[in-house]
Amino acid sequence: MRTERNKDGSFNVWMSRDEYQHLPRAASSWDREIAIRLMGDCGLRVAEVLDVCPAHVSRMSDGTHHSLEVVGGKDTSGEYQEGKHRETWVPVELERTINRYMQHEGITHDEPIIDRSKRTLQYWVEQAAEQAAEDTGDDDYLRVSTHDLRRCWANHLLVEEGISPRIVMALGGWSSYDAIEPYLAAPTEENIINSMTKVAL
Template identity: 40%
Template sequence: MDEDEANTLQRTLEKKAWERGIAGMLMLRCGLRSEETTTVTPDDVERGKDGESWLLNVEGKNTKGGEKTTRKAWLPDDVEKGLFNFQRERDISDDEPYLPYAPRSIQNWITNESGTGAADVLAEDEQEPDEWEHVSSHDCRRHWAHLHLVEKKVPVRVMMAIGGWSSYSAIEPYLTVPTEKSILEEMRAVQN
């Protein structure tokens, strides 16, 4: 999924329901797993030590196995604002999850057997490519990781910390081939 497709998926989620848009932002823009979106609360949002940035405390999968671990995920300013507005409008208490749903519900918002998930709707659209029929909720996290690791060149160790990967072998599958655009830009920059 490229950035345009991620934006299309996000708009499709938002059209269906505000909750779905929030889930999309957390997965596509913060790299949360579907099950992690169901646990974050307003209490989990915090200012970075620089006084300007936002972080999100996320309890999630331990890629080494065992008990869940907590990490500080990067929270873009516009996502923080979206969460704040959602909390205020829905009267969500500070210790209440933004999305009090089962992880499977979040996954179904992306794709499901009844064909009502955002990717399912896009797959039925004749104007959209056929690849939408293969998109799952994990592709949101995969897109986020690829975009930052390969296209934006965020250091692997930074991505491991904010994405919750505890080993290089766990993050390695996200280090996929760069896009042609990225290849051409990089090679033009070093051309004599």
């Protein structure tokens, strides 16, 4: 895990995928796990998580995978008054967890899956991070914020998986390459080791 201190004293945390996985596993309930995974597995901003309803999850044309319609997403271009709509990828396991939770809690297709406040979601991430720090002995988890989950998702796709920046921009709702360039330019320690061990120096 790599951390960077910002000018305001806050930190940016760069996690590998394995390091990130400790967070949803540390969640103490289904709704907390789903909220964390919507940010860390789907690239949602914390405010966008609160708008997700079961009706926004739909099966893709291959009949196997699912997408999530993000309604009222942040518009960085200033073009859309009521927010920018996009579709992002939903891992199969997360779709199943959402479906089980929806049935267990009696949530209808048009009701929010996570009916909480932004501060509550931030608190859930803080609690999961505290548990992950205890489980792993790595105190860097204590610096993890909700935005670090989105950062981890973008960095994983761009750097670890080599997904096209244009695809990541579309999935994450970024309107310019400049907005995602920091995620592209920040390789994980594992990525550096794997790349540099192939170089004869």
